[in-house]
Amino acid sequence: MGQGRTHNKLKYRYNLGLFFESIVNAQPDCPAIVFSKQSIYSFGQYNRLANQLARHLKAQGALKGDVVWVSGEKRLSTYVIILACLKVGLVYSVFDPESPDERLKKIFHKCK
Numbered sequence: 001m002g003q004g005r006t007h008n009k010l011k012y013r014y015n016l017g018l019f020f021e022s023i024v025n026a027q028p029d030c031p032a033i034v035f036s037k038q039s040i041y042s043f044g045q046y047n048r049l050a051n052q053l054a055r056h057l058k059a060q061g062a063l064k065g066d067v068v069w070v071s072g073e074k075r076l077s078t079y080v081i082i083l084a085c086l087k088v089g090l091v092y093s094v095f096d097p098e099s100p101d102e103r104l105k106k107i108f109h110k111c112k
Contacts, residue, residue: 017086020047033079041076049076050083057088064089067111072096 020043023030028044041049062068070081072094085092093111095104 015086017083020083020086033076035074035076046079046083049080050087053080053084054087057084057090062088062090066090068092069108069111070094 023032024043024047028047029042031040032043032046033041068081068085068090070078070085070092072078078094082092082094084090091111093107095107099107
């Protein structure tokens with residue numbers, strides 16, 4: 001058995017959410033998302049927004065493993081939703097809002 005494996009299941013020391021938290025703790029004021037010179041969000045700001053949404057999702061009854069469909073538009077809310085999903089343990093599927101309706105229906109059906 002390779003290092004880090006236990007009973008055919010991978011044992012992770014880190015995940016993306018924990019890695020992100022380590023960056024937030026080390027460099028909360030560093031830019032995390034930059035849309036323009038006037039629209040810059042630090043790791044701390046991004047993390048606070050994601051934590052707020054994660055708490056809201058939990059309060060609304062979201063459970064680990066639930067699927068969230070996320071618009072792939074490049075805006076702050078998209079990234080906040082993705083990070084909040086990681087924090088809660090939700091599965092997310094990013095879709096292109098410009099996709100034909102039939103393609104979106106197929107993706108939605110697969111995600112259920």
